[in-house]
Amino acid sequence: MFEHLQRAALATTPTPLEQGPVIGGGARLWVKRDDLTGLGGGGNKARKLEFLCGAALAAEAQALITVGAGQSNHCRMTAAAGARLGLEVHLILSGDEPDEPIGNQLLSMLFGAQLHFTGAAQSHWGELEIARELLTRELSGAGLAPYSIPIGGSTAVGALGYAAAFIELLDQFDTLGIEPSTVVFTSSSGGTHAGLLAGRAAAADAGRGVPGIVAIGVAKGVNIGLPDVADLANQTLDLMGLTDVRIDPADVEVDTRWIGDDYAVPTTAGDNAVRWAATNGGWLCDRTYSGKGLSGALGLAEEGRFANEDIVFIHTGGWPALFAAGGVPA
Ligand SMILES: Cc1ncc(COP(=O)(O)O)c(C=O)c1O
Structure with a gap:
């Protein structure tokens, strides 16, 4: 799927898939540590x-x-x-x-x-x-x-990285003997989302059972003007040589309820998630991206969306912003 594509060796993969605590509704949380991709402090x-x-x-x-x-x-x-x-x-x-x-x-x-x-x-x-x-x-x-x-x-070329990451995740599910229902992650410019959708469509086309994908939007731009995620995912599939595999637009889910006032404006739920991650897993999240994304994953669990299911939160990184002005929640 990816062998014919040019690739520079920059990321340390596979990143760990760590078991976290049980969260709302009895959901069993797994954290995909893409904050540990190695390059320059890591991240998606x-x-x-x-x-x-x-x-x-x-x-x-x-x-x-x-x-x-x-x-x-x-x-x-x-x-x-x-x-x-x-x-x-x-x-x-x-x-x-x-x-x-x-x-x-x-x-x-x-x-x-x-x-x-x-x-x-x-x-x-x-x-x-x-x-x-x-x-x-x-x-x-x-x-x-x-x-x-x-x-x-967030071009189709960039999104290939997350198509490959989705396949990597499926291999880890097999090794661990788990079948998570949903993959949740932080979305801004949409390339991570498009790549995951492309990887999912490719795996489903090959007859593999696949989890659903829920993006937690943290930039208003997700809804205005940035690339259409389904289009981008289809272009990514084209690059993978899968021109007859297409995304079902109904599979594109962006939950925008966790943005708050705007991009990079902290929210109470996001700040609580930053603290929750630090004290429950030693995970470093930031207030703009992974903290808000995690607040969405925890919030959806509280709403009962994943009752008694395994779910994955992809930790996309962002810790250096904790050392920027206003980086640490009070
Ligand atoms: C830490 C972190 N998480 C998530 C994202 C969102 O990824 P994407 O832009 O592919 O939607 C970004 C993007 O800058 C990021 O820096």
């Missing part, structure tokens, strides 16, 4: 970057350009990927240049990336994408051969 983007950087190297790119919010984990991990592969990295970020970089920005600088601050508001993704286009043209004009990556690495 390592899996996408394996395929994105594979394509960049195949295109003989000399630089990577990408975009994100001020405390973007995707940007931090792209910086680390560039460092590993010897590629120059340019990051286009929302917000203004801080007096002192902290959290993900500090790490991105440590990995040697060049940070370009746009002054844009946190989730004004469109503004960031225009800045990416302009810088891509500028660097191409200067003869640098950049490989330009949209927000979150």
Whole structure:
């Protein structure tokens, strides 16, 4: 399914699938530790970057350009990927240049990336994408051969990483002798979601029993303007060579009740989940992504959605933001 695709070895996989406590409704929680993918502090983007950087190297790119919010984990991990592969990295970020970089920005600088601050508001993704286009043209004009990556690495190429992750999960279910009903995870730009759906459709097509997939949306952009998750998943299946396997749009579920006021604005439930993860499993979640995502998983369990079932929460990472301004819940 993936052998014919270019891939750079960047992620430490398989990541552990750890048993957690019993949660609401008697659901048995398993945590897929994609916060431990290794690259530059870990997180979900390592899996996408394996395929994105594979394509960049195949295109003989000399630089990577990408975009994100001020405390973007995707940007931090792209910086680390560039460092590993010897590629120059340019990051286009929302917000203004801080007096002192902290959290993900500090790490991105440590990995040697060049940070370009746009002054844009946190989730004004469109503004960031225009800045990416302009810088891509500028660097191409200067003869640098950049490989330009949209927000979150959420292209069909990037989503391949999570199609492969879904197959990895199924293998772990077999080894552990479990049959979880549902995989829950944090979703923002939609690439992780699209990849999981593509992996699920591929496995189902091969006759395998598969769990359902529930995305917990943490950015309003999931609903406006970002790639259509079903389309992206179908494009991912195309790249896998499965052009006759298609996503059923009814299988695309994004629960947006856990966002709160906006992207990166902390919620009480999210902060409680950050503390719950730390004290129940020694897991580090952040307030923007994995904490809100986990609050959705715990909340759905409380509502009785997974009564007496095994469920998986994919921990997509994000701990460096705990060391950014306002990173730790009071
Ligand atoms: C820690 C973390 N979790 C989840 C996500 C969401 O992944 P996606 O953008 O593929 O929806 C991100 C994206 O930046 C992230 O940094």
